Amino acid sequence: MIKEPMKAFAKLFARPSTKDRLESAKLLDGYYYMQYTKLYVYHIKSKLSRFKPNAQKLIFPEEEICQEIDGYVKAAVDYMSPAMAHKETSTYHGKILTLDNAKKLLSLKVDLNAPNLPESIIPYDLARDLIINGPQEICVMTCACREISETGCYPREVCLIVGEPFVSFWMEHNKLDHPRRITQAEALEIVQAAHERGSVQMAWFKDAMANRFYALCNCCSCCCTGMIAHKYTPSPAFAGTGYVAQRIEEKCLGCGKCVELCPFEAITLVDDKSVVDYDKCMGCQVCQTTCPNGAAITVLDPAKGDPLDIDYIVENLQKDTGGER
């Protein structure tokens, strides 16, 4: 018997028919992604690792596998991944959030319906809907990117799924990534701690999730699969926060902490002062949060795109659903 979370997920797609093969393929892609997240990410990371110098050794997640399932999941990844190479065709990408905007998103109390976000916020042609049904429904699960890496960092419980029908699907169908329902207050603690460790808050959008936002991840530069795509391939896997880092020179102690923690390797020390590479900076604010002397700040920069700011979106981009979801 088909379970309710699967029915609810299938309803997000046009009814599959022979005319609508693309919708059927997306639905299947989403099904395999949610049910076998670690295995799915393993196959993406295996493809991407060849681009990264000294890539981490990967661990095949044997516990989930029979050969047939592995074949289906690999086929889903093979189907989806070539499109990621260009912003015009990408169906799976991340928008980096400032800590403040991540917290606003995780504090929403009512549904949000902002389809087709402007290109200044999500600079991709596809998968750009911020539609959140039940924003207080959140589950945390183990980070697939870290779990499949031999030297994966800790802690692992940092991957947040937000809203329905996604949370119910993961809870019902995915036992292997250990999803656990949490409150918004717990989610806020997780992002705060992750940001202070130097992780980046990432809102993920995917066509196989009905073109929507569905996850708020806390990504590290050592293990994140998306980071490999972003930094080592021509593929624009992420959009920045809309901010860029600057230095208050007289306050910089030259301690190098920001050089070590910047997830995008955008900072170097020159004559004992930190210097930001404007092009590499994604405005994640890790340097701002962790600088011991308040020398690192970030400022809005229109050339870097617009922030994903829930207050602005609710006020200006929210559409009336007319009772439809």
Ligand code: SF4
């Ligand atoms: S995207 Fe980030 S939090 Fe999510 S699984 Fe990968 S590294 Fe972990």
Ligand code: SF4
């Ligand atoms: S962490 Fe702060 S004080 Fe240290 S080098 Fe970076 S900007 Fe300068």
Ligand code: SF4
């Ligand atoms: S320079 Fe600062 S804001 Fe820019 S990417 Fe690095 S840590 Fe993030």
